[in-house]
Amino acid sequence: MNTNTNNRNLRAAASGYADDALDSGRQFASHALESASDKARDLRDSMKGFASRGASTMSDAAAAAQRQLGHYTQSTTRYVSEQPVKSALIAAAIGAGVAALLLALRRNADRRRDY
Structure with missing residues (x-):
């Protein structure tokens, strides 16, 4: 009988420890979840x-x-109105330069494709 009583006491103590450990684990998990939520x-x-600051x-x-x-727009408009011939010549030179650049790039791309 004494052994049965001891076994029951041991089981009750173990169950109490398990319950305490489970409660501690729950409290820890709850605290960790709360802390993570705050962060x-x-x-x-x-x-x-x-x-908001970036926007x-x-x-x-x-x-x-x-x-x-x-x-820039005002300055350009004023310059064109004051120097129409010079402005047209500058625009034509820029257009020719862009066209030459595009043709050179296209020729270079065609040569690469041939290889």
């Missing part, structure tokens, strides 16, 4: 701020580029 939330908030910077850069392009 993910913080990361998401940081990324939102980063994206703002890009918007500022686009506005600056538009202003600069407007200045």
Whole structure:
């Protein structure tokens, strides 16, 4: 009888230890999940701020580029109106240069295909 009582006590103690270990594991997992959730939330908030600052910077850069392009357009328009013949000759020279470059590239591509 004494052995049966000891066995029951051992089983009860082991069961209690197992329950305690299981509860500790659950608490640890819950805490880890909570901590990971907090970190993910913080990361998401940081990324939102980063994206917002990036979009703002890009918007500022686009506005600056538009202003600069407007200045170039005004300058070019004024130059063409003041120097129409010279402007036409410059445009023709640029067009000829681009055409020559394209023909050279095309010839080079044709030669490569022949090999």
